[in-house]
Amino acid sequence: MELSSLNVELSRLIKQRNVTILLNMALILVIIVLSLVLLFKDTIVVVTPSVIAKEYRITDKNISKSYLEDMSRDVVTTLFNLTPKNVSYMTDTVLKLVHPSAYGQVSKELYKLQHDVITRKVSTVFYPSSMVVDENNLLVRIQGDFYTFIGSSLTAHKKRLFEIHYDYTGAKLTIGGFSEIVED
Numbered sequence: 254m255e256l257s258s259l260n261v262e263l264s265r266l267i268k269q270r271n272v273t274i275l276l277n278m279a280l281i282l283v284i285i286v287l288s289l290v291l292l293f294k295d296t297i298v299v300v301t302p303s304v305i306a307k308e309y310r311i312t313d314k315n316i317s318k319s320y321l322e323d324m325s326r327d328v329v330t331t332l333f334n335l336t337p338k339n340v341s342y343m344t345d346t347v348l349k350l351v352h353p354s355a356y357g358q359v360s361k362e363l364y365k366l367q368h369d370v371i372t373r374k375v376s377t378v379f380y381p382s383s384m385v386v387d388e389n390n391l392l393v394r395i396q397g398d399f400y401t402f403i404g405s406s407l408t409a410h411k412k413r414l415f416e417i418h419y420d421y422t423g424a425k426l427t428i429g430g431f432s433e434i435v436e437d
Contacts, residue, residue: 321391332347333377335377337371352429354429359431384396391429395417414435
């Protein structure tokens with residue numbers, strides 16, 4: 254009697270083990286399938302500003318024109334609205350946005366600018382008036398009025414055109430190059 258009850262119990266435990274193994278194998282298969290789906294799926298991130306005027310789209314392959322516009326406006330505003338008191342903040346902020354391949358050259362230029370602004374007590378302000386965005390090449394041209402002050406005296410006012418080239422790798426948009434376009 255005791256032997257037959259042990260056999261029944263053993264048989265029940267073996268069935269329970271087999272069901273558990275099958276469930277575990279099914280879960281492993283589901284995890285593998287989901288991992289593959291995530292690996293090959295295009296990611297879409299929708300970023301909205303505090304005041305929603307337009308939608309930003311960032312996918313694995315491209316970035317929306319509106320995002321590049323606003324990013325570029327922020328970059329030139331940060332870069333060119335300078336005083337001796339905020340130039341250090343500007344340098345740190347812009348360097349966080351620079352692609353590693355351009356970091357050495359950009360940091361050299363920004364630290365030179367920082368030294369000049371502090372020693373000469375220069376302030377600058379830039380008012381963008383037009384922007385052309387090439388979202389396929391991640392290139393933005395911004396034109397506007399650039400004012401230079403020493404103390405409270407206006408020393409220069411000039412229309413200037415700047416070009417920002419972006420790099421988009423690893424779901425991160427960085428500044429790959431920045432230059433002024435001098436028109437003849």
